Amino acid sequence: MNDFAEAVQKRLLVGDGAMGTMLHAAGNSLDRALPELNLSNPNLVSTIHESYVGAGVDLILTNTFGASRLRLAEHGHAGDVVEINRAGVRLAREAAGAVPRSVFVGGSIAAAVTASKRAQVPAAERAEAIREQVAALANAGVDLLVLETFGYLDELLEAVQIAADTTDLPILAQATFTTDARTPGGETPHEVATALSELPTTAIGANCTVGPQRMLGIVEELRRATDLPISVQPNAGLPRRVDGRRFEYNLDHDYFVRYALRCADAGASVIGGCCGTTPGHMRAVAVALSQRQKRPVLPSKARLAAPDEFARGLARRGFVVAAEIAPPAGGTADEAAEIATELRSFGTELILVSAVGSSRAQLAPSSLALHLQQQVGVETITTATTWDKTIMSLQADLLGAHAFGTQNVLCDTGNPPLRGDYPNADGIWEVDSVGLIELLSGLNAGRDCNGLSLATKTSFHIGARCNPGAADIDTEIARTRAKIAAGAQFLITRPVYEMGGLRRMLDALGLDGVPVLVTVSPLNGFAEAEYLAYEVPDVTIPPRTLVELEAASGRERETAATLATDLVTQARALADGVVIVVGRDRRTAQQLLTTARSELQ
Numbered sequence: 295m296n297d298f299a300e301a302v303q304k305r306l307l308v309g310d311g312a313m314g315t316m317l318h319a320a321g322n323s324l325d326r327a328l329p330e331l332n333l334s335n336p337n338l339v340s341t342i343h344e345s346y347v348g349a350g351v352d353l354i355l356t357n358t359f360g361a362s363r364l365r366l367a368e369h370g371h372a373g374d375v376v377e378i379n380r381a382g383v384r385l386a387r388e389a390a391g392a393v394p395r396s397v398f399v400g401g402s403i404a405a406a407v408t409a410s411k412r413a414q415v416p417a418a419e420r421a422e423a424i425r426e427q428v429a430a431l432a433n434a435g436v437d438l439l440v441l442e443t444f445g446y447l448d449e450l451l452e453a454v455q456i457a458a459d460t461t462d463l464p465i466l467a468q469a470t471f472t473t474d475a476r477t478p479g480g481e482t483p484h485e486v487a488t489a490l491s492e493l494p495t496t497a498i499g500a501n502c503t504v505g506p507q508r509m510l511g512i513v514e515e516l517r518r519a520t521d522l523p524i525s526v527q528p529n530a531g532l533p534r535r536v537d538g539r540r541f542e543y544n545l546d547h548d549y550f551v552r553y554a555l556r557c558a559d560a561g562a563s564v565i566g567g568c569c570g571t572t573p574g575h576m577r578a579v580a581v582a583l584s585q586r587q588k589r590p591v592l593p594s595k596a597r598l599a600a601p602d603e604f605a606r607g608l609a610r611r612g613f614v615v616a617a618e619i620a621p622p623a624g625g626t627a628d629e630a631a632e633i634a635t636e637l638r639s640f641g642t643e644l645i646l647v648s649a650v651g652s653s654r655a656q657l658a659p660s661s662l663a664l665h666l667q668q669q670v671g672v673e674t675i676t677t678a679t680t681w682d683k684t685i686m687s688l689q690a691d692l693l694g695a696h697a698f699g700t701q702n703v704l705c706d707t708g709n710p711p712l713r714g715d716y717p718n719a720d721g722i723w724e725v726d727s728v729g730l731i732e733l734l735s736g737l738n739a740g741r742d743c744n745g746l747s748l749a750t751k752t753s754f755h756i757g758a759r760c761n762p763g764a765a766d767i768d769t770e771i772a773r774t775r776a777k778i779a780a781g782a783q784f785l786i787t788r789p790v791y792e793m794g795g796l797r798r799m800l801d802a803l804g805l806d807g808v809p810v811l812v813t814v815s816p817l818n819g820f821a822e823a824e825y826l827a828y829e830v831p832d833v834t835i836p837p838r839t840l841v842e843l844e845a846a847s848g849r850e851r852e853t854a855a856t857l858a859t860d861l862v863t864q865a866r867a868l869a870d871g872v873v874i875v876v877g878r879d880r881r882t883a884q885q886l887l888t889t890a891r892s893e894l895q
Contacts, residue, residue: 298398298438299464299496301352302523302563307398308580309527309566310346310354311573315543317342317357327369329361332381339382343389345573347397350580353564354390355402355440356382358431362423364407364415376430383434400440400466401431403457405449409478412446420449425456432461442468442527443502443568445478447486454493464496466525466564470503471512475740475747483512487519499525502568505532505545506553511740511750513560523563528553530570543570547578554579614811614871615891616644616675617883621656627665630657633876634670640884641891642672646786646873649677649708660695667699675757675786676700679708684724685743689733696737696752704757704786705730705777728773728780731756735781758782760810762795763834771802778808786873789815791826791857792836793864800868812865815875816858816882819843819850855882862886 301307317328320338331339339357346354360366361378371378383401390397405412406420428439439457444450450469457465469477469486476482483500490498498520500512509528516524531545554565565583567575617637622629634645645666647659657665663676676695680688692703707726725733733743740751758777764770774785785805790796790812800810817823820843827835839857846853858874865872876883 297396298353298400301396301398302497306558306562306583307352307564308350308576308583309525309564310343310351311567311571311576312530312569313339313342313355313357313402314359315569316572327360327366327371329358329366329378329382330369330371330374332357332378332385333374336381336385340385340389342573343386344392346576347389347393349573349577350584351397351566351576353398353400353566354386355400355442356386356431356436357402358382358427359402359404359442361402362404362406362427364411364420364423365404375426379427379430380434383431383436387435398437399435400438401428401434401436401463403427403431403439403441403453405444405446405453409445412449417452421452421456424453425460428457428460432463436463438464438466438496440466440468443470444468445470447477447479447481447489450486451489451493454490454495458494465494466497466499467493467495468499468501468525468527471500471508472503473508473747475508475512475515483515484519487516487522491520491522495522497523497525497563499527499562499564501525501527501566502529505529506550506557508749510553510556510560511748513557513562514751515740517561524561525564525566526557526562527566527568528571529568530572530575533570545570545575547575550575551578551582555582558583613866614644614809615642615887616646616811616871616873617642617887618646618648618813618873618875620648621650621659621662623656627657627662627669630662631666631669633880634666634672636880636884637876637887638670638672640887642887644673644675646675646704647677649679649706658691660691660700663702664695664698664700673702674700675702675704677704677706678730679706680723680725680727680730681708681710682722685729685733688725688730689737689743692734692754693737693752696754701753702755702757703734704759705734705782706759727758728776731758731777731780731782738781755784756782757784757786759788760785760799761788761832762790762799763788763792764795764832767795767798771799774799774803778803778805782808784809784811786811787813789813789833789875790861791817791823791839792834793861793868795834796865796868809870810868811871811873812861812869813873813875814858814861814865814886815877816879816886817843817854818877818879819854820846851879851882855885858882858886 314328343354358379363372363375366372386399390399406423407415441453450467454465454467467490471477506528509526513526530543533543557565619633647663650656660676663674666672666674705727734754734756737752738754740748760774761770823835823840823843826833842853843850862872874883874886
């Protein structure tokens with residue numbers, strides 16, 4: 295096994311940065327054949343190689359990008375293919391051999407012609423140009439062949455096959471992707487990875503065109519599609535033109551390193567740079583990655599973290615005991631933080647922040663959920679409602695919340711607080727809860743509400759409400775199915791006061807891998823139970839509950855707590871957990887949480 299093929303399986307490797315933009319920065323014009331500098335100015339090329347080796351990289355690429363017959367012919371060097379490629383390997387090999395550690399030399403190969411010339415040159419002629427350069431680099435002694443910046447999948451696949459037929463060297467095949475996460479030819483990272491995985495490639499990857507942030511999303515999608523080692527070489531952001539025909543990149547090292555580390559976490563095995571990157575960038579990356587010598591263990595794409603990781607986590611916890619609190623009226627978070635701190639002391643690990651239910655000033659659920667995570671250190675689920683919001687504003691709010699650490703979202707159509715005789719009279723809905731679930735599923739897949747590619751995919755854990763107490767249970771079951779089909783990964787019921795509806799719903803749904811948490815809201819007494827039974831739609835209060843509370847004169851709180859505890863006990867046999875609503879009677883809710891945890895774990 296070639297040393298590179300073995301090393302890339304065992305540890306993170308740091309690649310070099312740009313060669314072309316470094317040569318341009320040294321005064322060479324944009325219309326010059328840069329590989330020819332291997333002959334006319336070898337000292338300059340050697341100096342750049344030596345700078346990267348001195349920065350601590352593990353892999354340097356020969357200055358042979360575009361050193362095929364067809365590209366060199368445009369500058370009058372068609373007859374110098376072998377000599378230019380041989381000199382490129384020699385200069386890189388000398389720089390690599392100047393340090394007492396292993397530095398691999400990769401033979402850089404671009405597409406045979408530029409994209410603008412592609413249609414003008416027969417495929418057979420392009421293939422022959424690639425074959426000639428592969429042979430020249432292999433005979434000169436490279437450790438591996440690096441096919442880079444290929445914008446069309448058919449050309450990359452053909453180049454890989456030519457390289458495999460011509461030599462036994464390891465092959466690193468890299469496509470280039472535009473800002474919409476597709477190649478110039480229109481292929482997705484998944485399509486590229488799938489096709490390359492069927493050929494004798496040692497590693498695959500992406501380079502050039504986009505900067506670190508968008509490259510991270512590409513790495514993540516490549517990793518989902520393949521078990522092969524992945525190489526990533528982003529540009530240093532976007533260039534700006536200076537002095538007419540010069541370009542300048544201003545991306546700072548810290549930003550580049552931050553995304554290099556995230557690419558490593560996403561499963562990249564080789565991390566280097568492309569246009570605009572310098573030895574300074576790569577030195578910073580090498581230092582940052584020095585503590586991550588082994589590449590992430592990713593033996594199977596099926597074992598990768600998926601957006602439903604939270605749902606599987608719920609299932610692994612056993613029977614979950616969570617609490618639900620509402621944003622306090624008045625716009626302050628102090629009371630909620632106090633309640634959450636108290637709940638945490640009772641062992642509650644998960645808090646659901648419910649939707650706004652009053653017309654008084656209140657914090658948004660997402661803001662309160664984030665505040666509790668940061669200040670109290672408790673995991674939260676935020677409720678997102680769709681009333682009075684366009685899909686664009688919902689998307690913007692949720693992306694902002696995700697950026698600050700909110701991932702668990704319970705999707706609800708919701709109703710505006712009643713301020714007149716008729717509910718829903720003041721509300722405006724562009725989408726309902728099913729549409730919101732579809733939006734979040736799209737964001738997790740890297741698509742916005744218009745189907746356009748995002749720079750990075752989100753990792754929302756998507757929940758939905760279901761109501762076992764609905765008067766028309768068949769319609770509710772059908773709607774719950776629609777929510778799951780749209781991408782809901784876990785369900786939380788509306789408050790239940792009897793389990794018959796839940797049993798029927800679960801039997802009809804036949805859920806597999808979708809955790810269900812049952813919401814239990816302790817009643818305050820007979821008056822509340824009677825109000826819910828007769829005045830609130832889609833709430834089922836059993837006659838027995840009404841009778842017991844009416845007969846419990848002076849003992850209503852204790853009776854209500856007993857009824858709620860009984861519901862929690864029944865829920866354990868049916869569902870994956872309970873959510874205890876913390877209302878005005880905090881003592882009962884806390885008692886119920888304590889009882890639930892002590893008796894049900």
